[in-house]
Amino acid sequence: MARETGTSWEELKPQLARLTAGGQMNLVFASHSTNPHIKRLPDLPVDEQLRRLETEPPSGIGIYPEEAVLKPLVEERARTGGPYTARLAFGAPQLVPLFFELKVLATYFSDPRYHCKFWDSSGLISVSNEHYQSEAMPEKDKAATFRECRQGVFQRRHRTRGSDRGARRERRAAASRLHHAARTVAAEVLPNR
Numbered sequence: 001m002a003r004e005t006g007t008s009w010e011e012l013k014p015q016l017a018r019l020t021a022g023g024q025m026n027l028v029f030a031s032h033s034t035n036p037h038i039k040r041l042p043d044l045p046v047d048e049q050l051r052r053l054e055t056e057p058p059s060g061i062g063i064y065p066e067e068a069v070l071k072p073l074v075e076e077r078a079r080t081g082g083p084y085t086a087r088l089a090f091g092a093p094q095l096v097p098l099f100f101e102l103k104v105l106a107t108y109f110s111d112p113r114y115h116c117k118f119w120d121s122s123g124l125i126s127v128s129n130e131h132y133q134s135e136a137m138p139e140k141d142k143a144a145t146f147r148e149c150r151q152g153v154f155q156r157r158h159r160t161r162g163s164d165r166g167a168r169r170e171r172r173a174a175a176s177r178l179h180h181a182a183r184t185v186a187a188e189v190l191p192n193r
Contacts, residue, residue, distance in 0.1 A: 025069065042096060066091065113131035
């Protein structure tokens with residue numbers, strides 16, 4: 001961000017500290033989450049973020065606006081793309097467990113197009129090749145044809161076929177919207193250059 005805005009790291013650091021302390025953004029650090037450019041884990045406490053901001057190299061820091069900042073900036077389409085797409089568009093970490101009642105899976109178990117297996121604390125849902133290759137199977141169902149469940153949390157996995165492109169495009173679009181929102185916030189708080 002320092003390069004993009006033409007601001008020195010020493011000028012940018014206090015602005016980031018102010019926005020983080022004010023609840024407008026969170027910082028992710030390579031020392032905590034390997035790749036700070038993907039918000040995988042819940043946010044560190046604010047005091048820990050501020051401490052690490054002083055000691056970590058700028059190349060190992062990711063900047064993420066808070067949900068309240070993102071909501072007015074995120075397109076309506078992202079809000080209606082499904083609950084997981086909306087969560088990512090609003091800056092939620094990707095590896096936070098989401099729990100649900102198993103009865104929501106009844107539609108999959110009763111639909112002959114899906115193969116469903118469930119063990120004590122894990123399971124999977126997949127689409128048979130016959131139905132996957134069928135014209136009758138909607139594209140939206142092909143984009144998420146394999147889901148693995150661990151402890152009541154389904155993790156989305158994708159086939160490596162052509163329908164995967166749509167899912168990758170959606171993820172890139174969500175990342176682009178998040179990047180745009182971060183730049184918008186930066187433009188509002190940093191002095192004009």
